[in-house]
Amino acid sequence: MQNATAIPTAFFHSDARNRLANQVINNYAAGHALMDVVIGAAGLLVPGGGVAAMLASLAAQAPVIYSPMVRSLARIYSATPDQFTRGIVTAATIVGAAVDIGDEVLAEALSSEFGQEFLLSILHEIWPELGVGTLLSFIPFAGGFIAAGLDATLAATLTWRVGITTILYFMNNEEWVGGSKANTLRQAKQIVGVMSPKTHNRVDLSSLANRVPEVKRKALTGIKQQINVLKRANSTISKSEIREILTSEGVDAALVDEALQTT
Numbered sequence: 470m471q472n473a474t475a476i477p478t479a480f481f482h483s484d485a486r487n488r489l490a491n492q493v494i495n496n497y498a499a500g501h502a503l504m505d506v507v508i509g510a511a512g513l514l515v516p517g518g519g520v521a522a523m524l525a526s527l528a529a530q531a532p533v534i535y536s537p538m539v540r541s542l543a544r545i546y547s548a549t550p551d552q553f554t555r556g557i558v559t560a561a562t563i564v565g566a567a568v569d570i571g572d573e574v575l576a577e578a579l580s581s582e583f584g585q586e587f588l589l590s591i592l593h594e595i596w597p598e599l600g601v602g603t604l605l606s607f608i609p610f611a612g613g614f615i616a617a618g619l620d621a622t623l624a625a626t627l628t629w630r631v632g633i634t635t636i637l638y639f640m641n642n643e644e645w646v647g648g649s650k651a652n653t654l655r656q657a658k659q660i661v662g663v664m665s666p667k668t669h670n671r672v673d674l675s676s677l678a679n680r681v682p683e684v685k686r687k688a689l690t691g692i693k694q695q696i697n698v699l700k701r702a703n704s705t706i707s708k709s710e711i712r713e714i715l716t717s718e719g720v721d722a723a724l725v726d727e728a729l730q731t732t
Contacts, residue, residue, distance in 0.1 A: 476691030479639040480678075481550035482719030485558070487674035489545050492560060494632035497538040498625045498668040531588055534628060536580040539635050543576035546639035550718055579638070582650060583631055591654070595623065598664050621666040629671050633657035640677060640684045642691075647683065656681055678724065685724075692720065692728040 479486060544563045548570050552558050562570055634657040637646050646653040660672055660680055678685045692715065699711050708729050715725045 475642075476695055476720065477640055477642040477688060478549065479546040479636070480688050480691070480720055480724070482553040483675070483721055484719060485553055486545050486548075489558070489560060489563060490542055490632070490636060491670065491674055493538060493541045493545070493563070494629060495669045497534055497632070498628040498671075500534065531583065531585045535583040535588070535631050538628070538632060539580040539583050540576045542632060542635045543572070543579050543639070544570045546636060547572040547575055547643075553719070575643070579635065583635075587650075588627075595627070622664050625666050625668045625671075626661060626664045628668075629661045630654060630657045633660055633672060633677070636674065637677065637681060637684060640688070641681075642687050646681060675721070678721070688724055689728050692724060693732045696728060696732045 541563045545558065548558045552570060558570055634650070634654045637653050637656060638644070641653075646656050660677070662671070665671070678688050695715065696711055699706055699714065712722070712725050712729065716722050
């Protein structure tokens with residue numbers, strides 16, 4: 470966990486981080502949806518076979534989809550502001566990890582939070598969301614096609630939920646929202662919305678702070694602390710100068726303006 474009163478690292482160069490993160494989640498969501506449809510085709514001739522394939526796919530994809538995606542997102546949001554300034558953090562480096570970016574120990578630890586055990590533990594929450602389609606999937610042959618559609622919907626939605634859960638952890642100063650991964654996932658579920666096969670651009674990542682009060686509160690606390698540091702260093706510094714300093718480091722201008730109003 471970072472300094473409780475510091476600006477969370479995730480809020481420096483936030484536009485660049487969010488742009489890379491959006492690309493990462495898009496790619497993994499699309500890849501996961503395609504993979505699940507292919508696996509689901511194995512159950513076309515077996516009543517309920519599509520559902521069985523879906524369950525098998527969900528568990529199997531943890532090390533293939535979720536773990537590497539979480540590692541990439543961790544590299545993006547734990548990378549130092551200087552690494553962004555120097556142009557080290559790119560789509561290629563976060564995936565390949567050819568250079569040390571962010572906190573690799575944290576990235577590995579966090580990726581392990583979304584393994585098979587985690588995915589199987591939330592099935593009871595996901596199943597009701599799939600609704601009548603789950604029952605229809607037991608129809609021989611036709612049910613397989615229905616299950617394939619459910620596969621794509623589940624894959625895309627769950628990938629985005631896991632992605633948003635990870636991002637919220639970093640925006641919340643490397644702490645789970647509400648004190649637990651389960652609470653953070655619930656926030657992500659509300660943000661991502663209903664089950665849908667849509668794989669790209671499902672969430673405006675720049676809106677997350679405004680949508681999760683705890684995240685916004687911590688961001689504002691850190692920004693206000695930095696404003697006070699600047700004021701102590703230079704008693705005559707103006708609000709416009711403070712704003713320029715913070716926004717030049719990629720801190721969201723709207724958050725800086727809100728912090729300045731009450732500091």
